Amino acid sequence: MPVLNESPQLLISSSANVLPFIKYCEKQKVDWLSIAHKSGIRRDLLMSLEWYMSRDLMRFVQLLSLETTPTLGIDVAMESTLNEIAPDIARLVANVGSLEQALSIVIESMNVLNSHVKFWAERIDGHWFICHMASIPKHAAGFSQAEWYRTGCIIKLCRHFYGQNWFPHEIRVAGDDTPDVVKRLRAVKHIEFGEPFGAILVGEQSRFDPVDQYASTMDWQEATFKLLSNYALLPNMSIERFCHVVGLSKRTLQRRLKENGHSFKQLKETFRQEAASRLLRETALSIEEIGWKVGYNDLSNFNRAFKGWAGVSPAVYRDSKRHSLA
Template sequence: MQNPINISNSNNLAPFLAYFEQKGIEWRKIAAEYDFPEDIEDREYWLSSHQAMAFLGAMVKQTNKNVGFDVGRLITLDQISPELVSEFSGCENLEHALHHLLEMMPTLNNYMVVWVDKIDGKWYLCHRGSYHPSLPGYDQAEWFRTFAFISLCRMFLGHHWEPSSVFMSFPDHLARDVTNTANLDAFRFDHAFGAIEVPLSAGFVPVDKPIDSDWLTVITALVQTYAVLPWFNIQWLASLIGTSSRSLQRQFTEHGCTFRGLRDEARCQVAKRLLKANTSPFETAWRCGYSDLSNFNRAFKGWLGITPAQYQKQTS
């Protein structure tokens, strides 16, 4: 089994296990095959995200049900995590909550990236998992993640709020039989990332925190968080913090560094960590923001002078 570079709290599986129990679906045998603790229903554990996704993928095959959709559309945020409800209860509105979400996500979760972006003139709460969409269970994890974010928005927009538009990053044939049981007019599949449309003011700035006092520290942290996105560039970063790319470039120069240098350093660190954990160069490339393995190999050799495969062999 792959080294658990990315981990998930077993509480995230609690709604699925409750669903299986309610429907009389046997799940323990498959859970045992994926080395889940026998008392996972009663105690909190940290599991490999890869392990949890594979379990859900196996349960889909066994039940022929889209369990991610079935469970996701019924959950509320307090069922996922009462601590998160408490965390966001002090927020005045959705905009405040999203600022708080983006600030806390890098320390809360290490297997997804979350951001807010304007697409075709509309604001979206966006998310991208760190595993390749071809992996078993990926679609189930994204259904659950999407509905979890919808549940967060409902804390501020009302329990019956529905997004007008939703993007999913897996192809529509993986929606399984959902189209026969639910209205999916708002959903679009095979997108570059997952996203739900959210009602925010025109002047909303995704990262709304003072950075002048410790500019380089804050910018470096943002780069380390978002460098793994394939489209990550200086224009995108400037939009995230509500400035122009020219102004941002000037700040990099004044602080004696470059955007490209910080981005490549962040990607290099992620790549080394994954390769040391025996993650394949192909999957490592995807997680570092490269859709093409040859481009990743070329970039990695430029960073360290050797290929990812050679580095992996040296550090294994």
């Protein structure tokens, strides 16, 4: 059965995410319909772009990989066009002139594809990476296929600007070692496994200036607040990591924030509190998922942080808001 947006405790994805897999299977003459049936997915709803529980779609992809190839995720992405992967995003990307602008489109468009995947740019060890992560646990069926599919999609996005033969020099993934994929991506010099999130090195061809995206319409403080309101929700976001994003030294960032009466820690906590409170009031998402969405991988840490902000636990806060609206 399809899943509605308001369903509690669920991570959801549009069935549009698996259409490239279906097209690949049809080319390979694989009976994907019987596999969809095993996954509890109806063909008519699948093709009409309904929302499903992400775990069901991922289990479907995992079963497809058992019938086809262990490199299914990366193969589907690399053999599909951007238009086949995400037609609406592809149309918007066709009208921009840089990878930086294209990534902004991807980030803004994620909510039409799923409720739990994040993309962002980050400077790591002196180089720019396009990063991605999902709130699905690593042990879930299909996790590796989904992660490699996202990785391949990013490569295809980069090729739109760097040329059709481009490969990154380095790829990082959260999943376990997958020798078949390593063999498939022989052109990639270095692949790291077991990382906190997925990341693809885009090198110095691109110079992401996140704050500058808003510079024409906002002053430095407003642009920084806009940026931090998003980055604060990433797990383990430290001032050092944010400094890499904005290209400032820690001392300079601290000084500029202090001049305006703020500190990094205070702003990060404020943005996390605002986001968590809004999600508790306005959605039926589980408390654990809300914790993940605002940067906490551990539920107890989120509960502790929220109680420090609001004086009550997330569950009590949600109940109080429901009663006040009754």
